[in-house]
Amino acid sequence: MSRLIETRGLSVQLGSTEVLSGVDFHIDRGEIVTIVGPNGSGKSTLLRAIIGAVKPSAGQISRAPGLRIGYVPQRLHIDPTLPITVARFLGLPRRVSRARAAAALDKAGVPDLAERQMAGLSGGQFQRVLLARALLDKPDLLLLDEATQGLDQPGSAAFYRQIEEVRREMGCAVLMVSHELHVVMSASDRVVCLNGHVCCHGTPEIVASAPEYRALFGTGTQGALALYRHDHNHTHDAGCGHDHTHANENEAAQ
Numbered sequence: 040m041s042r043l044i045e046t047r048g049l050s051v052q053l054g055s056t057e058v059l060s061g062v063d064f065h066i067d068r069g070e071i072v073t074i075v076g077p078n079g080s081g082k083s084t085l086l087r088a089i090i091g092a093v094k095p096s097a098g099q100i101s102r103a104p105g106l107r108i109g110y111v112p113q114r115l116h117i118d119p120t121l122p123i124t125v126a127r128f129l130g131l132p133r134r135v136s137r138a139r140a141a142a143a144l145d146k147a148g149v150p151d152l153a154e155r156q157m158a159g160l161s162g163g164q165f166q167r168v169l170l171a172r173a174l175l176d177k178p179d180l181l182l183l184d185e186a187t188q189g190l191d192q193p194g195s196a197a198f199y200r201q202i203e204e205v206r207r208e209m210g211c212a213v214l215m216v217s218h219e220l221h222v223v224m225s226a227s228d229r230v231v232c233l234n235g236h237v238c239c240h241g242t243p244e245i246v247a248s249a250p251e252y253r254a255l256f257g258t259g260t261q262g263a264l265a266l267y268r269h270d271h272n273h274t275h276d277a278g279c280g281h282d283h284t285h286a287n288e289n290e291a292a293q
């Protein structure tokens with residue numbers, strides 16, 4: 040399995056605050072990794088450091104040579120009075136052919152939106168268009184920063200199902216930040232809990248075969264309750280959201 044990104048001892052200082060401190064993190068080809076953590080815990084900053092938008096104050100970030108990254112931001116404001124079609128938006132800042140734009144929209148699950156006005160899209164359609172934009176260059180790694188913020192539960196579950204399909208079809212790794220534990224845990228290979236530092240990480244275990252869970256929560260990302268495992272070697276800091284200290288303990292993610 041080839042490593043796409045690795046950070047060692049990554050620290051980031053913003054203003055007078057050390058937002059990230061000593062973060063060791065990696066993601067390999069084809070993996071889905073989710074970053075969870077309280078508000079202000081540095082999740083977006085870690086993504087921004089990975090794409091090179093903020094500079095480390097200490098530590099290193101290695102990227103696989105020629106790595107292509109697609110980024111879906113937390114939010115993007117477009118002036119509602121600005122007339123711009125989806126096809127033209129996808130061609131900013133660099134022109135893309137109609138065929139390429141159409142292929143990306145298709146992969147994002149919205150093949151019919153090309154001629155629609157950006158301002159007229161629903162929240163879910165808008166996020167799909169941002170996803171299409173991130174897919175234009177056939178990325179090796181897709182970064183999603185709370186990409187379903189503002190969507191209702193079915194809309195966000197549908198978005199994450201689309202992400203799984205994109206990964207299956209394109210083989211890209213996915214690194215996402217999300218607060219929707221119960222939705223995302225079930226779709227992730229690994230979960231990293233961040234609170235300025237990595238406070239815990241582990242492998243989610245989907246209870247796909249347990250009939251009582253299926254009956255209650257459905258399957259896959261359609262609201263499934265996932266179990267995930269932590270590898271603990273320390274006591275958690277306040278705010279991490281987990282309060283036990285045993286190794287390889289199973290716990291409900293919701």
Ligand SMILES: Nc1ncnc2c1ncn2[C@@H]1O[C@H](COP(=O)(O)OP(=O)(O)OP(=O)(O)O)[C@@H](O)[C@H]1O
Pocket residue numbers: 053054055056058076077078079080081082083084085
């Ligand atoms: N440009 C900046 N200058 C100073 N501090 C900043 C700057 N950008 C972010 N911060 C601070 O860094 C901390 C981490 O911010 P970040 O956006 O990475 O957190 P987050 O975990 O993504 O939060 P949220 O869940 O609320 O989106 C916050 O305390 C924030 O106020």
